[in-house]
Amino acid sequence: MxxxxxxxxxxxxxxxxxxxxxxxxxxxxxxxxxxxxxxxxxxxxxxxxxxxxxxxxxxxxxxxxxxxxxxxxxxxxxxFKEAEEVNSQTLRPARPAAQRPIVVGAGPAGLMAACHLALVGLRPILIERGDQADRRRTVVDNFWRNGAFNPENNALYGEGGAGLFSDGKLTARSKDRPRIRTFFETLVRCGAPRDILIDAEPHLGSDVLLKVVANMRRLIEANGGETLYNTTLTDIICENNAIIGIKCGDKELPCDTLILATGHSARDVYHLLQAKKASLASKPLAIGIRLEAPQTQINLAQYGRFAGHPRLKPASYRVTRRPENNARACYSFCMCPGGLVISCASEDGALTTNGMSYSGRDSIWGNAAFIVPVEPEDFADPAFATSGNELAGLLFQEKIEKAAFAAGGGGFVVPALMLADFLAEKVSDALPANRSCQRSKPASFDTILPDFVARTLRHSIPPMLRELGSINTADCLVYAAETRSSSAVRILRDDSGQSPTLRGLFPAGEGAGYAGGIVSSAVDGLKAAEQLVATLI
Ligand SMILES: Cc1cc2nc3c(=O)[nH]c(=O)nc-3n(C[C@H](O)[C@H](O)[C@H](O)COP(=O)(O)OP(=O)(O)OC[C@H]3O[C@@H](n4cnc5c(N)ncnc54)[C@H](O)[C@@H]3O)c2cc1C
Incomplete structure (x- = not known):
């Protein structure tokens, strides 16, 4: 028994x-x-x-x-009851696809979609604008060291997607347990530690992700899939509102089913979809800064006198603040214990921040975004965008990212301040030599952030840190700007998972606007692949 x-x-x-x-x-x-x-x-x-x-x-x-x-x-x-869930991988299409399905984007959503399609025997073609993970790493290291930017292969584009140089925490709000399980088992099959199957807050780290992602590619290829790197989707060919092929530069590939998992950084893809009359909608997002504090203080705040116990991992936190006194709501997001603040870009002249870590989470810093919700009505502000355009949120994000790039003096140097100076509306004279993001320099955030965001952050951060306890404002730094916490656009889809106006197009992952984070994007990619298979059964 x-x-x-x-x-x-x-x-x-x-x-x-x-x-x-x-x-x-x-x-x-x-x-x-x-x-x-x-x-x-x-x-x-x-x-x-x-x-x-x-x-x-x-x-x-x-x-x-x-x-x-x-x-x-x-x-x-x-x-104990045997799981009654259907194992999606046993569902095989009754007839093979007339044409090989194409998956665009090798982030968590695209990789998981391609894995599923390969395992059910559909021999997918996976297309990725950036390079394979190991080669991508060299290019991204150079960007962080010297600011040398590559528009197709960077911290957001390339095998592993935005998830590669990430904190690699595998937490999800999704309740889709069977698909989360399938994703985690795939990760373990590709080299992730088995602990992720049991830990409530699993974490991989960028070094482990590099290995796992490469093994996912090998799994796809070993099961009949094909992968094309340094290959950018540039056009979608349609006939009678249905997809009949795609173009990647000069190369034309026929296809009647396309999983589009290009993430939310690929603004060119949204413009392409708009031109092709795919149904799109503007959606709320959130904007803010990244706050870095000494990890020892975070540990003390969370674990008290047990801080430092060998079984206790570097502590995380989550804080929220309701709207009040002319300030909007504010919340911490994507906390990276023992992590690094990084500069990210997918376009020249536009800069955004984020946080990453390695599996040891052994940096002396912990960082988290502190962000403020932004509604589509805010995009109507003539300072940012024109109203009534479903891509207005992209322009809103872009404007802030360009201002951040300019404030850093170019070269993707990140604007940074001592937290106390940001709160006092001052520009810091200098930054401490010991900080996680070395290519950063003092600059005013008031030329970067919309007024309501700066005002909310100044109002909310001090009480949020007080609520955590043990974190000394004088020791904290802030970096600007955090703009890509979620997609600004939704690519609409119907119950079959397809675009209602472009048949055969299955939008998936974070860029489709229905998922956010590694796990929910991967789960969404898996679901899109299952829905694609269902059209063949
Ligand atoms: C630094 C950082 C840290 C993060 N940390 C975490 C974390 O710890 N935990 C978490 O859950 N989430 C984290 N996230 C968010 C997470 O990475 C994303 O939610 C997730 O990667 C989205 O997956 P996706 O597959 O939908 O899109 P993406 O990961 O963005 O992948 C899209 C892929 O499509 C490719 N692509 C785009 N356009 C084209 C085109 N035209 N042709 C061909 N290919 C194209 C891109 O190169 C990219 O590889 C982090 C993000 C960043 C940037």
Missing amino acids: KLVLRQLELPLDYSDADLLQAAAQRLRSESDQIRSIVIIRRSLDARPRRVSPVFIVSAEAVMADSFNLPARLPKDVEL
Whole structure:
């Protein structure tokens, strides 16, 4: 008999014996009546109301024959049930596609879509404007060191997409557990540590992602898929509102099914879609800055006297602030413990910030975006864009990114300030030599951020940091501007996953405007691939 036990509490330095004992206690059994036990889920509870942080785990236990199941099961114990979910990978199309499906974009959404199409035997062609991960890395390192920018191969474009030089945290708001599981199992199959299958807040880091992403490519190719790098989609050929092919520069490829997973940085793709009369809609986004604080202070704020315990990973945080006193809502986003602030760009002359980390999360800094919601009505502001245009949000983002580039003096140097100076509306005289983003320099954020964003941040950040506790404003830096937390445009799709006005086009991932983050984008890519397969069954 197999049982599932939930909400078992284990001390920070638990051993296998502690797990066994906690399970036996819960089941009111002897330890030797548990033949084997494995943890299937693990989260940390470090809330201050606890005397000390604990791990909360779920575990599967195989019981010995001598164990008699009580008529009434103890709290948080249930009989193990085989998952009833359909394994999407067993669904094979009844007939092969007349033409090979094409997937554009090798970010999390495109890679996952192409993996699925390859595994069901449809031999997809995956097209990516940037290079393979290892070659891309050299180019991006050069950008961070010298500001040498490559418009097709950069921190946002290339194999792995925006997710490659990222924090690689695999948290998701999506409740689509079966597809999340399929994604995580694919990552493990491609070299990610098995811990991601059980940890509540899994994290990979950019170094591990580099290896995993390359193995996803190998998985696609080994199952009949083809990958074309340094190849940019430049046109979509349509007939009677349906796709019949695409162009990548001079090269023309026939196709009647296309998964478009080009992310939300590829503004040229949105303009192409607008020209092709795909249905698009403007959507809300959020804009702000990235705040860097000493990781030791963040650990202290979150773990108290247990900070530094070897089982405690560098701490994360999440804070929100409601609208008040002429300030909008504000929230922290994409926290990177032990990470680095990076400069990102996908167009010359426009700069945005973000955060990344390596698997060890061993930088002495932790950073997070602090962002303010922006509504499509804001794009109507003549200072930013024209109203009534579904691409107005792109112009709004672009305007801020160009101002950030100019404020940094060109060369993709990031405008930065001491937090205290930003709050006091001053430009810092100097920045501390020890900071994660070395190619940064003092510059006013007031020429970069819209008024309502700067005002909200100044109003909200101090109480948000006070709420966290232990973080000293005087030690924090801020970098501008955080503009690409989500897509500014939605590519509309119907129940079959296709564009209602361009049949055969399956918009997927963050750029489609229905997903945000690595996991939800990958899950969306997988779903798009399943929907494509469904049109062939
Ligand atoms: C620095 C950074 C850190 C991040 N950290 C995290 C994190 O820790 N956790 C998290 O969940 N999310 C994180 N994110 C967000 C996450 O990376 C994205 O949500 C995710 O990558 C979106 O996946 P996607 O496949 O939809 O699009 P993308 O990853 O943007 O991939 C799109 C791909 O399409 C390609 N492409 C674009 N146009 C064309 C074209 N015309 N022809 C051919 N190819 C094209 C691009 O080169 C790119 O490779 C981070 C993002 C950044 C930038």
